[in-house]
Amino acid sequence: xxxxxxxxxxxAASRRTSGPIARTLRLLALLGATVIFVYPFFWLISASLxxxxxxxxxxxxxxxxxxxxxxxxxxxxxxxxxxxxSVTVTLAAAVAVTISSALxxxxxxYFRFPGRNLLFGxxxxxxxxxxxxxxxxxxxxxxxxxxxxxxxxxxxxxxFGSAFYIFLLRQFFLGLPRELFDAAxxxxxxxWTMFYRIAVPLCRPALVVTFVFEVQAAWTDLIRxxxxxxxxxxxxxxxxxxxxLDQFGEGGELRWEIVxxxxxxxxxxxxxxxxxxxRQFTSGIATTGxxx
Amino acid sequence: MSDPATxxxxxxxxxxxxxxASWRNRDTRAAYLFILPWLVGxxxxxAGPMIASFVLSFTxxxxxxPTKNVGFDNYRQLFDDPSVATSMMNTLVFxxxxxxxxxxxxxxLAMLLLRVTRGSGFxxxxxxxxVMTPSVAVGILFLLLFNGNVGVINRALEFVGITGPSWTxxxxxxxxxxVLTTLWALGGTVVIYLAALKNVPQELYEASELDxxxxxxxxxxxxxxxxxxxxxxxxxxxxIASLQTFTEAYxxxxxxxNTQTYSSDAALFYVVYLFQQAFQFMHMGYxxxxxxxxxLVILVITLVQARLSKRFVYYEGEAR
Numbered sequence: 001x002x003x004x005x006x007x008x009x010x011x012a013a014s015r016r017t018s019g020p021i022a023r024t025l026r027l028l029a030l031l032g033a034t035v036i037f038v039y040p041f042f043w044l045i046s047a048s049l050x051x052x053x054x055x056x057x058x059x060x061x062x063x064x065x066x067x068x069x070x071x072x073x074x075x076x077x078x079x080x081x082x083x084x085x086s087v088t089v090t091l092a093a094a095v096a097v098t099i100s101s102a103l104x105x106x107x108x109x110y111f112r113f114p115g116r117n118l119l120f121g122x123x124x125x126x127x128x129x130x131x132x133x134x135x136x137x138x139x140x141x142x143x144x145x146x147x148x149x150x151x152x153x154x155x156x157x158x159x160f161g162s163a164f165y166i167f168l169l170r171q172f173f174l175g176l177p178r179e180l181f182d183a184a185x186x187x188x189x190x191x192w193t194m195f196y197r198i199a200v201p202l203c204r205p206a207l208v209v210t211f212v213f214e215v216q217a218a219w220t221d222l223i224r225x226x227x228x229x230x231x232x233x234x235x236x237x238x239x240x241x242x243x244x245l246d247q248f249g250e251g252g253e254l255r256w257e258i259v260x261x262x263x264x265x266x267x268x269x270x271x272x273x274x275x276x277x278x279r280q281f282t283s284g285i286a287t288t289g290x291x292x
Numbered sequence: 293m294s295d296p297a298t299x300x301x302x303x304x305x306x307x308x309x310x311x312x313a314s315w316r317n318r319d320t321r322a323a324y325l326f327i328l329p330w331l332v333g334x335x336x337x338x339a340g341p342m343i344a345s346f347v348l349s350f351t352x353x354x355x356x357x358p359t360k361n362v363g364f365d366n367y368r369q370l371f372d373d374p375s376v377a378t379s380m381m382n383t384l385v386f387x388x389x390x391x392x393x394x395x396x397x398x399x400x401l402a403m404l405l406l407r408v409t410r411g412s413g414f415x416x417x418x419x420x421x422x423v424m425t426p427s428v429a430v431g432i433l434f435l436l437l438f439n440g441n442v443g444v445i446n447r448a449l450e451f452v453g454i455t456g457p458s459w460t461x462x463x464x465x466x467x468x469x470x471v472l473t474t475l476w477a478l479g480g481t482v483v484i485y486l487a488a489l490k491n492v493p494q495e496l497y498e499a500s501e502l503d504x505x506x507x508x509x510x511x512x513x514x515x516x517x518x519x520x521x522x523x524x525x526x527x528x529x530x531x532i533a534s535l536q537t538f539t540e541a542y543x544x545x546x547x548x549x550n551t552q553t554y555s556s557d558a559a560l561f562y563v564v565y566l567f568q569q570a571f572q573f574m575h576m577g578y579x580x581x582x583x584x585x586x587x588l589v590i591l592v593i594t595l596v597q598a599r600l601s602k603r604f605v606y607y608e609g610e611a612r
Contacts, residue, residue, distance in 0.1 A: 030404055034418050040433050040476065041421065043444065047436070056442035100329045107326025114314045119327065126338055128594070132536050132563050133587045136570045136579050137341030137348070143355070160333020191322045220426035222539045227571055238428040238539075245432060246548035256436065263429040270424040278417060285480055286487035 044267075048260035055256045069261045073244070076258070079265060081233055082240040086219060089154045089236055093218035097158035098211045101165035102203075106195050108166065109173035110181065120170075127163040139227055153228045154236070155218070165210045168284075172206040173199055209284035212277045219270060237266045349580035356574070366581035376582070378557060379565040380589070382467065386561070387534035389471045394478045395526060401478075402485035403515075416486070420479035431543025434473040435460055460544065463558035470559065474540060481526050488522035489515070517606040524601040528594060535590055538563040562586055 047055045048069055050062040057063075073079055108120050138157075142148045147156075180202075181194050189197070200207065225239035235243065244262040248255045274281060314320045324331075349366055353359045370376050401419060405412050422430075437443050440458030449456040459469035492515060500510045516523070541561050547553045552572065554560055566586065570579035 026404055026407055030401075030408065030415050033401060033404075034415065037418050037422055037476070037479075040437060043437065044429075044433065056436075056439070056444075058444050058447055104327045104330040107323050111319050111323030111326070113317075113320040113323040114311050116323070119331075122334065123330065126334065129338070130532060130536055130587060130590050132538075132566065133345070133583045134338065134341050135566070136576055136583060137345040138337055139570070140344060140348075140576070141337065141341060157333065157337055159329065160337065161330040166330065191326075195326070216424065220428075222426075222428050222543070223567070226542075226567070238426050241426075241428045241432070242543055245428075245543065249432075250435065251548050251551060259432060260436075263432050266426050267424075267429050270426065271421060274421065274424045275417075278420075281420065282416065282483050285483045 041267075044260050045264055048257055048264050050257050052255050052257055055260070066257065069257050070265075073258050073261045073265070077240060077244055077247075077262075078233060078235075079237075079240065079262070082235050082237045083265070085151065085234060086236040086238075089151055090215055090218040093155040093158045094211050094214040096155055097162050097165055097214045098207055100159055100161040101210060102169055102200065102207060103195070104161040105166045105169035106173055106199055109170045110194070110199070123163045123166055127167060135223070135227070142228070148228060149230045149234075150228065151234055151236075154221070154224050158214070162214075165214070169203065169206055169210060172203045176202055205280070205283075208277070209280045212273065212280050213284060215273060216270060219273075241266050345580045345583060348577050349584055351577045353577045353580075354574045355576060359577075362577065366578045369578060370581060370585055375560065375565055376585075379560045379562045382558065382560055383535055383537065383562040386467050386471060386537060387531060389467065390474060390534050391527065391530045393471065394475055394481060394530060395523065397475065398478045398481035398526075399485050399523075401482045402489055405482070405486055406489050416479075416483065419482050422477040423479045425477065427539035428543050430473060430477065431540040434470065434540060435544050438469045438473065461556070463556070466556055466558040470537075470540060470544075474537075481530070484522050484526055485519065488519040492518040520601075520605040524597075524605045527601075528597055531593060531597065532590055535586070535593070536563050537561050538567065542567070 042060055046060050046062055049065050049067065050057070050069075051064055051066050054063065108116065108123070138153070139148060142153045147153060176199060180198055184194050184198055219236075220238060221236075222238045222242065225236045226242070229235055229239055232240075232243065241262050245259055246252060248258040350361060350363060351359050352362050352365075405415055405419075408415065425433075438445050438459035440446060440456065440461060443456075443459070445459070446456030457465040459465050496514045496518065497510055500514050505513065538561065541559045542564050545554055545556045545559045546564070547555060554564065554568065562582075563586070566579055566582045569575045569582060
């Protein structure tokens with residue numbers, strides 16, 4: 001009897017309203033939606049394997065499998081370098097934001113100190129602040145540090161924590177019973193030990209949520225690479241994909257199969273991350289409501 | 293006689309003394325050490341830049357030439373520059389189309405999913421996959437699938453006897469096309485609604501059934517009020533995100549490195565225009581004024597939505 005109330009209710013709800021016709025219609029609607037959600041992926045993958053002239057022939061199976069498209073994109077542009085750049089930047093961004101946000105969140109959750117409510121109010125306020133407002137002045141900050149044409153601005157801001165994750169992790173830390181910390185304190189643990197040995201291990205799921213959310217955000221970001229990366233050797237994959245589109249798409253060589261191949265290379269890592277960390281994504285979204 | 297001024301003075305002094313004393317407390321010092329990263333970041337990357345941006349909005353700063361104070365010129369220019377009106381209008385229309393549609397569709401999908409006993413995990417995964425797709429790739433998919441001549445959408449429409457519009461080039465169809473494209477990634481909203489729907493107490497449905505309410509009445513009087521918190525949350529978040537739409541449109545319509553132009557006025561979104569002013573033309577002063585206008589618009593819209601929500605959002609005691 002380990003079902004939660006919610007699950008029991010769901011089962012009850014389905015029992016209440018399900019005639020066989022209703023159930024079939026519902027399933028058909030869901031399958032229809034599935035086709036809409038999945039079709040573009042198949043279209044993209046199959047187009048990336050077609051010869052140039054049949055990209056738009058709308059058959060899901062290429063009549064002539066052109067795996068060379070992938071070899072060609074790999075040699076035409078420094079795709080390997082871009083993937084490596086993206087991996088570095090993404091990991092740096094995600095590791096930095098997870099550690100710093102956890103520290104700050106613990107500070108707000110465990111201690112009562114003068115100025116706490118005011119400062120936490122500021123955290124919430126920055127969460128509401130549209131990122132775009134800070135785009136220009138932050139560029140000037142990095143410019144004055146002579147870092148405006150480097151990858152540093154893509155991950156270094158994460159060293160200072162991010163309001164959304166601070167909020168999320170604080171909620172989790174607040175949920176830990178205070179007696180745990182009091183007991184540790186009596187045993188002579190210092191603050192760092194309490195954070196590192198008690199709070200962090202107990203909140204690991206929330207830390208994983210933070211990490212995977214940031215992996216997605218950092219991997220898919222286009223606007224900051226557009227602002228900060230001039231040298232094609234420093235491009236991340238989304239920035240590189242825009243360059244590929246410029247070169248091979250409309251107004252370029254009109255070789256859409258190459259564009260499609262590059263799009264697949266950009267997208268697949270996120271799909272893999274999602275399939276591995278699905279539970280974290282859906283539970284994280286359900287509890288925090290991130291990502292409309 | 294107690295003079296209010298002196299009372300306040302001692303009060304303040306007492307507070308200051310307590311504040312000073314608290315610094316001798318180990319806890320306080322440790323707490324500030326823990327939150328130090330955020331404090332530094334807030335000063336360097338949020339508060340400082342905001343002040344700088346405000347000051348810059350009254351200058352003609354371009355990163356190269358001499359900077360001089362231009363008073364309210366940048367703000368006056370906001371009203372004279374036709375691209376500001378165009379891009380703001382585009383952005384508002386896009387948001388007004390996208391947000392209600394995505395909420396309604398996401399709710400419909402979530403309600404379908406709620407009733408499924410087997411395979412709901414599979415459907416949830418499938419619905420969420422587009423959210424993981426980088427927006428650049430989404431922009432490219434828009435160009436390919438919505439292409440007026442050869443795109444699969446118009447081929448499908450042709451199949452049922454409809455001549456589809458030129459989604460990617462016809463000014464009046466570009467925004468609807470982009471709305472449809474971005475609707476593809478509504479899986480996040482579905483997950484939120486699903487979680488909210490699962491929390492609706494079953495007794496309420498039973499009670500309304502006993503009162504003779506039909507499906508629709510139960511939906512309006514039980515489901516909607518019970519999940520109004522989630523609806524409100526997604527309304528705010530989706531609105532703010534839509535108002536900042538950039539990547540899909542920029543990918544699809546910004547020219548190549550050789551032709552540095554934006555190919556569709558109908559898809560000139562506000563953030564795209566801001567980005568161009570700031571980083572293509574290096575009009576940093578003007579771009580700062582543009583940022584503050586957007587900030588103001590987002591603030592006003594959010595406050596209006598929050599005010600409206602007070603009338604519609606149902607909170608059960610202190611539970612949520």
